Amino acid sequence: EIVLTQSPGTLSLSPGARATLSCRASQSLTSNYLAWYQQKPGQAPRLLIYGASSRATGIPDRFSGSGSGTGFTLTITRLEPEDFAVYFCQQYVISPYTFGQGTKLEIK
């Protein structure tokens, strides 16, 4: 099973700041099959990024994904109030298709 480790666990930033979230895989993810999701309290996860760097439909360009192999990053430039949420990464290379434990992005 591929283990995804996200860091930091909690990130405290102010609106307008830049957020950098990390996801590290226990083995290399071929084809960069790594996705990022945003989840707000009481809501379902929302896909932001797939294939490590492709934005999903309707996602603002302040969200970007990068990385390859075992190290991946989600960057949010110019944080908006609605961006404060929990973010999960997921690998879809090998079953079981595991998720990271999440990074909580909170308002400072």
Added chain:
Amino acid sequence: QLHQQESGPGLVKPSETLSLTCTVSDGSISSSTYFWGWIRQPPGKGLEWIGNIYYSGSTYYNPSLKSRLAISVDTSKNQFSLRLSSVTAADTAVYFCTRSPRRMLTFGGLTVPPIDLCGQGTFVIVSS
């Protein structure tokens, strides 16, 4: 507008079978465009992939749940279903039905794409 919605009992007794249905209102479940599936989230915890089914009938199950799990499709009702047997308190969670577009497998492969749409989720408690 709800594109898909879960339904089923909110309370299941230990050792019994948890059964949920997802009704898809946007598009045909028989299409080769999407994989259909389930994820869950225990209270206050992270996300766990449960399994998927493709229009061809191929299923993809989490090995940790495989012996208790069945996912099926009812094309006449445009629905798909989850059955999880011999439940325990550890199966208490919010269950989300999911849609995963095949086009997101940029480089192909025998795997399941990421989730582009979830239902609103249904909370299932396992308790006597």
